[in-house]
Amino acid sequence: MGVLFRWISFRHLFREPRAWLTLIGVALGISVFISIRIANQSVLSAYRHSVDAVAGNTTLEVAGKAGPFDETIITSIREAPGVRSVAPIIHAALPMSSPSSTEGEILFLMGVDLLQEGAFRQYEIGGIAPEKIFTELMEPDAVLLTEPFATRHQIEVGGTISVRAGNRNLSLRVVGLLKGSGLAEAEGGNIAIMDIASAQWRLDKLGKLDRIDLITEEGTPLHQIMKTLAERIGPDFSLRRPEQRSEQVEKMLFAFQLNLTALSAISLFVGIFLIYNTLLVSVVHRRKEIGILRSLGVTRLRIFFLFLFEGILLGTIGGISGVIIGAFLARGILRLVARTVSALYVPIPPSPFSLPPSVFWEGIGIGIIVAALSSLFPAMQAGQLRPREAMEGIYSSQQAPSTIKFLLAAALLGVVSYLLSQVPLRWNLPAAGYLAAGLLLITFSMLVPPALLLFARLIEPLLERLPPSWRLARGHLEQAMRRNGPTIAAFMGALAMMISVVVMIESFRDTVVLWIDQTIKADIIGAPASLLSKESEETLPDGLISEVRRIPGVEAVDGYRSVQVLFREEPALLVGRDLAVHAAHSRYLFRSGDSKEIIERAIREGTVLISEVFANRFGLQEGEHIEIPSPQGKISLEIAGIFYEYSTDGGKMVIDRSLLQRIWKDDRLNVVAIYLEKGSDPGVVRQQLVQRWGAEQGLTFITQVNFKNEILRIFDQTFLVTYALEWIAVVVALLGITNTLFVSILERQREIGILRAIGASRRQVVEVVLIEAFYMGVIGNILSLFCALFLSLLLIFVINKQSFGWTLLYHYPPSVIVHSFLLATLTALLAGYFPARKAARLAVTEAISYE
């Protein structure tokens, strides 16, 4: 068997460009899949690594549900049974301003009691004499930086750095460097250590702590310790294992990453088809050989395995090359994914690119499975060939299933797909949605043969006036349905997925544009420069709002303050804003009800408004009461309205600023929305604002137009990965069509020879092949447009809605039809070009004698 396989398979496999095309296609498909996997894993492991480095030996963390909490709670935690060590933590994310190379970066400052830290975290301190560390670090502005960070920005021990803390500049003196593994690896090195006393003082958190880390006794079960501790600290605190932070992020990113994986699987899907096709060709091509082998006594089973192995060989080589290409591809994709995740979810530290060895085996494994699946049918066909039939090159007498059967199957699958789309979300996994999408693709694949016949019949009368090549091509299209069918189906599938994703993104974008236009009415937005980095805790200068109000031309100012709370044990955003100003000048797009009315009720009755995503995330309805943790304990507020919002992933709760000020005792602001009087020039007012607060305070003032553009820029940036994946799928599909047409030429060598013999020119031969490719492209395209229509509905209203909670307005842009037609035609023609040239070059006599 081994020898036989080597002799027969290798010879054929790599003699033809087809095999190489297949290999490239499979390798590309696997590489895309693998690179997304690597990127997803790298992002998570970077986050996990950072969390682990910060957590160290911590077994439990206590945090305030309403943010920073009174430090005295630490005494009762220390005395709790099962608690061995307790460490107070202050933390803050501080935007950096100097040295200049750090601008735009965030420094995560951690205030700790270094005397106890040895039990908790791994410190390796350099650049300072050991006996000086403690005294030096007692200075109020002294910090330890990490060595990688200091090296990156050429900061030396003794030097200073500047950060923004709240609304002030803070100048910090570097007294030593953290090295090696452990804490130095947290937050990608952007971490600074300060003494807890100085951190409280300098960050305006006297009397407060942000977190308390615990090390528990090993002898007692953790859940038992947690139970007694929870009773001790009461409902205003959350208690969790540090790993839960990673788990939460994993959960949060699950839908996003699953989406990417699903997208990357498109290329893989096309890859399956490629192998299927190549092997089918192999079977066709080697009928004679199979016949000879069979008559020499080689069993059916052996023939079957021969082809199966050939497929698996392709899959293995494709898998290996896929991993190699994927490893390269992953670097770029990782950057894109990390950027998107940071913009939408949590700050991801610069992710060290890690290539786990398991990925290698995964790639090969996927290659083999894909290959085995796709070569099963061709291998079975080869095994079923009868020796005489094979040797004489007679087609198997098997008939293609009838059109009716195809239609029935499609109808059945379509109904199942529809039913699946109605299944609600389970275990956070829109599995039914993805399954429905998969079935939908198969449904439309089933429609290919009937559509092909219909197409052939419909165009027949149109072709009478055209040159004979058009009719010849049509005839062949119909004849070779069994081979053309799968090609068109695969092409249709790739195209449909692409179109539907485009439709989804376009719908999303249109929705966002509409939302921006209807809700962002402020003429100028004022915020710290770090406004757009999600993690920044920077606030505006005190008294800014009243000063802005006095600027000529300013009609009203809406002050906006957001605080992080733990709502039902999950991090959530609570916004306090001047709702009266918002009601008068702007609006919320409520799911139901009038914006002004609902907002006014919220002010009057002190109710809460929540975004749609937030409502979906926690399953909330209008009129329900929710309990929000606050510094004064839990407050119960009625949901007055649910509004559409597309700016943050987790959604938000909005209350009137006066309520937030009263309960949180917090007068600070993060953003101001400035409304101008009619006729006043935003440019002029902005100029004044910039002069007053721009340079000195580092605030930015963005006009409405620029703000809208900025939002859209971020939006587009987050979909870069999606687009990249799409294009790769199309390239793989292109290889598929080329491949199929090659087969077509092979099968028709004799026919082409006869054509040439009876006087057809090379040019005409090229035409026939290209026209057939064109027909295939057109059928694929038309079907894909219909398929995409349903698929995009599924994506938008089932998968996306279940995964992310956004309601999007459906928009199937007509331009998609034109673009996809152009793309399909060009792709088909491009793919047909090389096979056509090959056909034209065939020597007449050789071609005729081919059998």
Place this chain on the structure above:
Amino acid sequence: MSKLAPWLCALILFFLIAPGAAERPVAALFSRSFETAQPGYRFSFPRDHGAHFNFKTEWWYFTGNLTSGGKEHGYELTFFRRGVDLPQEAAENPSRWAVRDLYFAHFALTDAEGKRFYNTDKISREAIGKAGARPDRLEVWIDRWRAVQESDGTLHLQAEAEGEGEEGRWKIDLLLTPDKPPVIHGTEGISRKGGEPGQASHYISFTRLSTRGTISIDGKERPASGLSWMDHEFSSSMLNKNQVGWDWFSIQLEDGREVMLYQIRTVNGGKDPFSGGTVVEPDGTARPIPAEAFRLSPLRRWKSKKSGGDYPVAWRIEIPAERLSLESEPILEDQELITSKSTRVAYWEGASRFRGKKEGKVIQGKGYIEMTGYAEPFNK
């Protein structure tokens, strides 16, 4: 490059034992001035068993020889307080985490029969009750290590090693009842340690504390009883550059007397003239012993593999004026404390047996010997 543990040790070295001269020279930066031990100090108890925050350094030393199930054990539980000089700006920090005093504690347990010596230590800032000491009576603690004098005069000691696994689990829980009133060492209320004015300490001892309670080793708790000794000393200036370490003896004789002796060793290996001691009569009256009135001679040495320190673990003690001559023998040779899991700060503090003659009659006793500055000069 350094890991956290060594520099914590360096810290202990720096704050605890280094004399004033080694500290930051720019006095103007400092915000806190300390009193020095002056003659004529008026003691008042129980207040003076409490902390003296006006003094820079203060410690409470508890040592004792216990019998548990017929087996000999020794323990040491020591609390140190060190007032910290802060840079002016840091001193203004109103945070409750700002360091005013540093607290250290050493805890050791000797198992003579099992030939095991357990020791561990701690460091902490006040940190909202994590560590602290009361100024009005004896109560000093770090975490769950605590020494407190109850209203009836009984002292309660608790400490528990927090190491990992069974190996690291050993603890004491003891009640100490003073058999005699507190002794004030030295003359005029000060115990001189050098020639400079203020180079002295206020030094108080409970020389005979009947002790009962429990000790636990490897998680097994057993009742124990015996005799303990408490030293409480506070000062702002102790050793000078010339002094490299000391040998300290606390001896509880079976005739109801106690003897305390200390000799300060100088760089050239001699005995500093400011060494001294005290004899306490069975009725509690105390009599100082000047440096020239006693003689200490090493009998046998033991070399530590951990620190390289070469300790005279057995001594001959002669006080001719008291007609007392004793020889000491440790209950275990290795009773060396390595603080903060490092070899930088090491000293020997061990339970010892004493045997010899008092006025011609055979006499026995138990006690503790402390030897510092053998592993590495403290003034380095």
